[in-house]
């Protein structure tokens with residue numbers, strides 16, 4: 001499997017060469033998209049990802065640094081299909097998992113310039129909830145709400161983290177959590193890759209958490225000022241953890257592609 005890190009910045013003001021959070025899992029020639037921060041369609045398309053090979057798109061929570069590129073991405077799909085007479089890889093259908101469906105309608109209005117538009121593909125909309133939310137021959141995705149945004153069981157939770165099982169490996173994606181401890185039910189007995197935001201946490205604490213819980217690979221993303229202003233220090237600390245513990249730690253930047 002390949003992980004494409006499209007945008008690796010938290011919701012700061014614009015930073016050189018960095019955009020807000022978005023990444024794509026590519027497995028068996030099929031893409032599964034996680035979060036849609038600014039610029040994600042541009043980065044993916046111009047770096048050679050066939051974005052119409054996307055089967056499902058999962059949005060952890062509706063903060064602008066995770067959805068700022070979603071309207072443009074939906075438009076981009078439509079344009080590629082219309083201009084080049086293409087189709088989505090699976091029945092010309094895209095599954096989208098989103099915590100707040102009324103807000104998704106508003107984003108679609110922006111995407112389609114406020115008009116009813118005859119979409120050239122089927123968009124299946126699902127409200128995110130706890131539990132196994134998606135399964136096909138390539139991946140299983142389990143969602144668990146977190147405390148980054150306040151919600152209720154009746155009205156629906158608004159922020160989620162995910163366990164993604166693919167190719168016999170377990171990836172946990174923290175969609176911004178209040179505390180790293182919230183990820184433990186998803187991590188379970190083993191975790192091959194933890195994709196974790198640093199924007200809301202002390203990066204040293206995140207590295208210590210990952211090594212304490214025997215995470216095999218920690219990939220840091222959604223960077224906040226603490227890392228952006230001290231890159232060399234945290235690069236050295238990541239190298240130190242990689243050398244001295246069983247956890248391989250790396251900081252991600254826009255455009256990083258990694259194969260596991």
Ligand SMILES: [Zn+2]
Nearest residue numbers: 011063065176
């Ligand atoms: Zn965020």
